[in-house]
Amino acid sequence: MEESKSLKKVKLAVAENRIVRLTATDSFFSIYIYLAKEGGRHKDHILGENFCDCKYFVFHSIYSATPLECYHLRALKTTLSGEKIITINTSFKNITEIITDIYAYGKSLKLRKLITT
Numbered sequence: 221m222e223e224s225k226s227l228k229k230v231k232l233a234v235a236e237n238r239i240v241r242l243t244a245t246d247s248f249f250s251i252y253i254y255l256a257k258e259g260g261r262h263k264d265h266i267l268g269e270n271f272c273d274c275k276y277f278v279f280h281s282i283y284s285a286t287p288l289e290c291y292h293l294r295a296l297k298t299t300l301s302g303e304k305i306i307t308i309n310t311s312f313k314n315i316t317e318i319i320t321d322i323y324a325y326g327k328s329l330k331l332r333k334l335i336t337t
């Protein structure tokens with residue numbers, strides 16, 4: 221992806237609060253989710269501080285000695301360097317259900333419900 225176009229996507233993702241932190245209230249566990257846009261073929265992504273589950277990241281991690289960051293990870297790092305990140309405190313069970321949702325359907329309805337309630 222062209223650098224300036226990629227930077228624009230990162231900035232937009234940060235402005236739209238697409239990064240959400242999920243923290244387990246009943247264990248020491250936390251993970252980040254990149255919330256996809258509604259509609260279309262976009263999928264939610266599961267992120268750690270140096271990991272993303274998207275094809276771009278996985279492909280570049282396998283074939284390159286110095287993995288390139290996908291724009292989800294860049295959006296995560298930009299969000300973390302700022303003050304505001306949406307944090308959802310919930311049970312470990314709910315977090316595993318959200319991850320299962322994302323693998324099964326591409327998006328988590330459960331996570332969207334948690335954010336809006």
Ligand SMILES: [Zn+2]
Pocket residue numbers: 265272273274275276277290291292293
């Ligand atoms: Zn990614």
